[in-house]
Amino acid sequence: MTEALSVVPASPQAARFSGYAGSAAPVVQSLSDIKPGAEARVSIGVDELDRVLGGGLVAGSVILIGGDPGIGKSTLLLQALAAVSCSLKSLYVTGEESPEQVSLRAQRLGVNADRVRLLPETSVERIIEHARHEAPQVMVIDSVQTLYTELLQSAPGSVGQVRESAAQLVRFAKHTGVALFLVGHVTKEGTLAGPRVLEHMVDTVLYFEGDPGGRYRVIRAIKNRFGAVNELGVFAMTDKGLKEVRNPSSIFLSRHEQPVAGSVILVTMEGTRPMLVEVQALVDDSQLSNPRRVTLGLEHNRLAMMLAVQHRHGGILMSDQDVFVNVVGGVRVTETAADLAVLLAALSSFRDRALPNDLVVFGEVGLAGEIRPVPNGQQRLKEAAKLGFKQALVPTANVPKAGIDGLEIHGVARYAEVLDWFA
Ligand code: TYD
Numbered sequence: 001m002t003e004a005l006s007v008v009p010a011s012p013q014a015a016r017f018s019g020y021a022g023s024a025a026p027v028v029q030s031l032s033d034i035k036p037g038a039e040a041r042v043s044i045g046v047d048e049l050d051r052v053l054g055g056g057l058v059a060g061s062v063i064l065i066g067g068d069p070g071i072g073k074s075t076l077l078l079q080a081l082a083a084v085s086c087s088l089k090s091l092y093v094t095g096e097e098s099p100e101q102v103s104l105r106a107q108r109l110g111v112n113a114d115r116v117r118l119l120p121e122t123s124v125e126r127i128i129e130h131a132r133h134e135a136p137q138v139m140v141i142d143s144v145q146t147l148y149t150e151l152l153q154s155a156p157g158s159v160g161q162v163r164e165s166a167a168q169l170v171r172f173a174k175h176t177g178v179a180l181f182l183v184g185h186v187t188k189e190g191t192l193a194g195p196r197v198l199e200h201m202v203d204t205v206l207y208f209e210g211d212p213g214g215r216y217r218v219i220r221a222i223k224n225r226f227g228a229v230n231e232l233g234v235f236a237m238t239d240k241g242l243k244e245v246r247n248p249s250s251i252f253l254s255r256h257e258q259p260v261a262g263s264v265i266l267v268t269m270e271g272t273r274p275m276l277v278e279v280q281a282l283v284d285d286s287q288l289s290n291p292r293r294v295t296l297g298l299e300h301n302r303l304a305m306m307l308a309v310q311h312r313h314g315g316i317l318m319s320d321q322d323v324f325v326n327v328v329g330g331v332r333v334t335e336t337a338a339d340l341a342v343l344l345a346a347l348s349s350f351r352d353r354a355l356p357n358d359l360v361v362f363g364e365v366g367l368a369g370e371i372r373p374v375p376n377g378q379q380r381l382k383e384a385a386k387l388g389f390k391q392a393l394v395p396t397a398n399v400p401k402a403g404i405d406g407l408e409i410h411g412v413a414r415y416a417e418v419l420d421w422f423a
């Protein structure tokens with residue numbers, strides 16, 4: 001049953017967004033004979049979401065949005081659907097919440113729900129039947145874990161059901177050109193029937209990051225057939241839903257009044273924007289025969305590598321120490337530019353000596369003990385200077401010849417030079 005909030009007449013944009021050419025009778029032809037039209041992209045009207053999608057929504061594309069329960073997936077998609085519904089016909093399929101709950105949320109968000117059509121349904125066959133009739137241009141399925149198909153006997157939420165249900169919807173989207181958002185919960189323990197089994201089927205995979213208890217939410221594209229990956233969209237959760245954060249470079253930064261041992265400010269470049277984050281390490285005597293190596297927001301193997309470099313090229317042994325490293329604020333840093341920050345944070349905690357609190361750091365560290373340059377050095381340094389930092393420790397090859405106003409830049413090429421600098 002569709003809950004009629006209102007019926008939308010097809011907009012003029014509808015034709016342009018009907019997109020995908022359909023798969024009537026495929027023929028074999030030369031690649032060079034195929035003349036793709038410009039991808040019909042439509043701005044959703046939520047800039048940070050457009051950004052992670054690679055500049056807007058593409059007709060016939062399937063986007064998987066994963067994240068912990070309660071992180072804000074439903075909130076974001078309801079906001080996005082309301083925003084896009086003034087130009088595109090939209091349908092929100094809710095399998096988890098009742099229409100009343102969705103309506104209450106829409107009221108709370110203060111969004112214009114006039115043109116958002118709602119369908120409470122979990123049977124894929126019936127969803128597709130309704131969708132054929134409604135002919136939406138954008139459709140949200142919240143969530144894939146609630147879906148079931150009559151083709152299979154197993155319970156909703158099982159891997160088979162999730163995979164088969166999603167496959168049917170993907171075929172439907174490719175055939176009709178509807179842009180499809182699939183919501184998937186990621187569970188802490190393993191993600192068994194979680195969205196991971198769907199990643200290869202869809203065009204774009206977005207994951208929510210951030211601490212569900214905290215204020216900020218980051219959306220990262222980890223796969224995108226229509227744009228760059230690792231682009232971030234940043235939002236703040238407020239009492240009126242998710243608000244875009246347009247200049248997120250310093251939101252994860254907590255400035256300490258006094259310098260603190262084990263804390264280093266890293267300039268990371270996720271996607272196209274530099275962001276400053278605090279990397280914290282705690283190095284402490286271990287009571288275990290196998291001391292702990294724990295990372296949060298960073299790659300675990302990378303820490304083991306850095307500690308090996310530290311021993312081999314710096315002569316500093318931490319084999320009887322527990323080492324914990326954390327990126328403050330629940331963000332994930334995936335790039336190797338974090339290496340130098342991790343090393344320095346561990347060293348600073350080990351020696352119980354603070355680094356200056358107006359210092360920023362970035363750089364990749366190689367196994368030979370060399371400090372390797374990272375992309376976009378100048379942009380990172382400029383952002384740090386803009387935020388009032390006074391010193392930077394970076395790979396020599398990233399030191400700009402002309403310098404940066406207000407920033408004293410130390411270049412290092414070998415790990416031994418880092419130790420000299422910190423001596
Ligand atoms: P929700 O979108 O339901 O999460 P998901 O679909 O990913 O499970 O978000 C729920 C959380 O967001 C909930 O803890 C309450 C909070 N929230 C706000 O803080 N402000 C709001 O305006 C809304 C709608 C939700």
Ligand code: MG
Binds near residue numbers: 074075
């Ligand atoms: Mg939800």
